[in-house]
Amino acid sequence: MAAQIVTSGSQTAAAVPGEALEFEDIQGLVFFGHGHLKYSRYVFLRVKDEARARAWLRTLVERKEVATASGKQHPGNGEAKGEHALQVAFTASGLEHMGVSPEVMTTFLQEFREGMRDRRRARILGDTGGSAPEKWQFGGTDETVPHVALVLFGRDDADLDVFHASHRERYQDALEEVFIQDADMRQGDTEPFGFRDGISFPYIKGVPTTRTPDALGLPINAGEFILGYHNAYGQYPFSPRVPRGEDPRDLLPEVPRGQTVSGEPRPKDLGRNGTYLVIRKLRQDVKGFWKFVEESSRDPDRSAEENETNKELLAAKLMGRWKSGAPLVLCPMKDDPMLGGDATSNNHFEFGDDPYGTKCPLSSHVRRANPRDTLVEDPEESIKLGSRHLIIRRGRPYRDTPSGGEEEQGLMFVALNTNLGRQFEFIQQTWMNNPKFNDLYDSKDPIAGDNYDPQYPEDDPKDYTAVVPGFPVRQRISGLPRFVHMRGGDYFFMPGIKALRYLGSERTR
Ligand code: HEM
Numbered sequence: 001m002a003a004q005i006v007t008s009g010s011q012t013a014a015a016v017p018g019e020a021l022e023f024e025d026i027q028g029l030v031f032f033g034h035g036h037l038k039y040s041r042y043v044f045l046r047v048k049d050e051a052r053a054r055a056w057l058r059t060l061v062e063r064k065e066v067a068t069a070s071g072k073q074h075p076g077n078g079e080a081k082g083e084h085a086l087q088v089a090f091t092a093s094g095l096e097h098m099g100v101s102p103e104v105m106t107t108f109l110q111e112f113r114e115g116m117r118d119r120r121r122a123r124i125l126g127d128t129g130g131s132a133p134e135k136w137q138f139g140g141t142d143e144t145v146p147h148v149a150l151v152l153f154g155r156d157d158a159d160l161d162v163f164h165a166s167h168r169e170r171y172q173d174a175l176e177e178v179f180i181q182d183a184d185m186r187q188g189d190t191e192p193f194g195f196r197d198g199i200s201f202p203y204i205k206g207v208p209t210t211r212t213p214d215a216l217g218l219p220i221n222a223g224e225f226i227l228g229y230h231n232a233y234g235q236y237p238f239s240p241r242v243p244r245g246e247d248p249r250d251l252l253p254e255v256p257r258g259q260t261v262s263g264e265p266r267p268k269d270l271g272r273n274g275t276y277l278v279i280r281k282l283r284q285d286v287k288g289f290w291k292f293v294e295e296s297s298r299d300p301d302r303s304a305e306e307n308e309t310n311k312e313l314l315a316a317k318l319m320g321r322w323k324s325g326a327p328l329v330l331c332p333m334k335d336d337p338m339l340g341g342d343a344t345s346n347n348h349f350e351f352g353d354d355p356y357g358t359k360c361p362l363s364s365h366v367r368r369a370n371p372r373d374t375l376v377e378d379p380e381e382s383i384k385l386g387s388r389h390l391i392i393r394r395g396r397p398y399r400d401t402p403s404g405g406e407e408e409q410g411l412m413f414v415a416l417n418t419n420l421g422r423q424f425e426f427i428q429q430t431w432m433n434n435p436k437f438n439d440l441y442d443s444k445d446p447i448a449g450d451n452y453d454p455q456y457p458e459d460d461p462k463d464y465t466a467v468v469p470g471f472p473v474r475q476r477i478s479g480l481p482r483f484v485h486m487r488g489g490d491y492f493f494m495p496g497i498k499a500l501r502y503l504g505s506e507r508t509r
Contacts, residue, residue: 016219018205019229021069025273025496027087028067029151030226030416031207033198033394034085037153038185039160040396042279042412043167044138044146045175047097052174053148054098057504059170060088061497067153068497084163085153088500089277089492091115094147098503104270107240111420112276112491115145124425126433126450131486137281138179138488146178149279149492157182179488181281183396183412189325192284192397192409193315193447193483196325196340200347200370202390217347217372218383225392227418228256228272228496232388237418239271240493242502251502273496275416278391278424280489281398282448283410289483293318296466296477317468318446320366327366332359332470352379358470362438365447368431371438389426391415410487420491435464443467444480451482 028034047053060066067085090098092113096105105113114121117133117140127133133140150167154160160182168177191197203209205219223231227239241255244265252268260266290311297310312335316322322331324340327349331339340346350373354360360367373379375386394414401407417423431437432445444451446466466477495503 014210015208016203016205018207018219018222021206021222021226021229022273022496023070024068025498026069026226027275027494027496028069028085029087029277029394029414029494030275030392031069033396034067034153035185037082037085037155039154039156040183040412041152041154041160041164042179042181042183043150043152043164043177044179044181045148045150045171046145046178047094047147047174048176049174050097050099051506053171054504054506056171056174057088057098057500060086061501061504066497066500083155084159086167087151087494089149089151089494090503091145091147091149091490091492093145095493095503097147099507100503101246104240104242104246107238107270108493109238109276109420111425112493115139116278116280116490117141117145121425124429125486126428127486128450129453129456131450131453131482136486136488139490140488144178144488146490148175149277181398181412183398185396187397190323190397191395191411192286192399193289193319195319195321195323197395198393199321199325199343200366202387202392218387220387220390224387224390224418224423225275225416227274228253228269231418237271239269239274241267242270243267246507247502248507249505251505252498270495270499270502271493272499274499275418275494276420277492277494278413278415278417278420278489279492280413281410281487282413283408283485283487285483285485286409288481290315292481292483314468317361317470318364318466320360320364328360328364329354350374350379356469357467361466361468363440363443363446363467365432365445368437368445369427369448371431374438389423389431391417391423391427410484413489416494435462440467446480446483448484449482451480453482453485 065086066088092105092108092115111121122128122133138144138146152160152163154163189196189198203217203219204222204225206222221230221232223229223237227237231237236256236259242252244267247268252270253272254266255269293315294311297314298307316328321327322335322340324335324337325346326336326340329349329351351360351367352373371386373382375382392415395411398412399407399409415424432449435442435444442465444464451464452462463478464480466480468475468477
């Protein structure tokens, strides 16, 4: 496919043609993770005073403080150059507290309106037992549901403190802090189990990138990740809308043609250039993971060195990539750190020549999270079908060290998509938590699946297995416990800049 060439800083970036995206109206996080700002803080807030909260938001927008995908920042390559960055998003409850009318609320996705703590959603996501909403640190009950997520990025801890304090001073009369979580990338791209993360991303049409197209796969319509553009079905995704009368200052664009009954005045598009954000604080049992891997791979008849090699191999088999990021299908027996760190080739693979998972197990995290060409028999159809279940991930590791308490590590998992049910929830429910995925029958995702939690045996006492065909001989490893536990989160709407201006505007209900 012909590429459109765009100059981005000193590098030349190419984009597969697509709809013209309004970069200046889209929050930067959609296109880059602010990778040069290694420290981040998630500040979860509740509205104390609606009028003041709107005034606060107005000022943020007027001063152009919300990072967008344009200006000093270049889309597509994680090349944001600012000293700090800030993104802002709202839960359904938050939008209500900002004065969004009940009629407008009905135009948001049902999953978003119900919230992550909803019983049905919790079941879909495997948030049960120790991961059940009532056990969360935030977001699990009406009292702890945040209204606003303010995500702050800075160069180091001290810098972040100053940045946060300057914002706190401005919002403290309007908003109350309910939970604060720091997450940082001081270990580079490595997540707490020790694997390189942040490798595989959807290739979005119209977004310049310096990565080679070979490493990116099928180009995807932007509407899978940004409201207001065509999605993978060639349709506009459901986008929240406002009756014309509720936008007297004409701050919002009209919904696209063809979205309303012809002849009727077109309502205003509150969703355009916005997206839905999934935030989940996921605790990782790092000790438990490595103990399990060690015990399951140890053979008393082998040397210590051989056992160490097999431990690393088994861990890679559960993940689907080596710690370095090198994909198992490309180097099944030995890590290849050069390949792992090579952004032009570390995502250039398919699973078609490994139908039984002897190189990369069918049950591994990476193969479940994106089955690529092996979802159905026809590889092309498979990739096309799979492209309807993609997410953009922007997670960062966290480490909590409470005084006197036990250290906790995990991932502030952040994902973006325009259809929570078909994208994020589908991946978690149908691919990760489903014991029958990929012709398996009792095997869930060994990394992010809701496996058996020994502390909550009554919840689901099933003994799930990890099936590892080529390790070095086929093995079924039973008693796979849950290594990732939910600690709090919610679904957020991350509006475009015009929509933020509208939400902050003085309006009568
Ligand atoms: C603490 C929990 C998790 C850990 C430690 C983890 C770790 C990883 C690692 C190391 C990779 C490979 C690097 C990469 O391709 O970027 C990866 C890929 C991925 N993960 Fe996770 N993950 C976790 C949870 C989740 C969850 C909850 C989801 C979605 C529901 C998810 C979806 C994905 C996807 C879509 C990919 C890319 C697959 C591909 O395109 O090849 N992960 N994860």
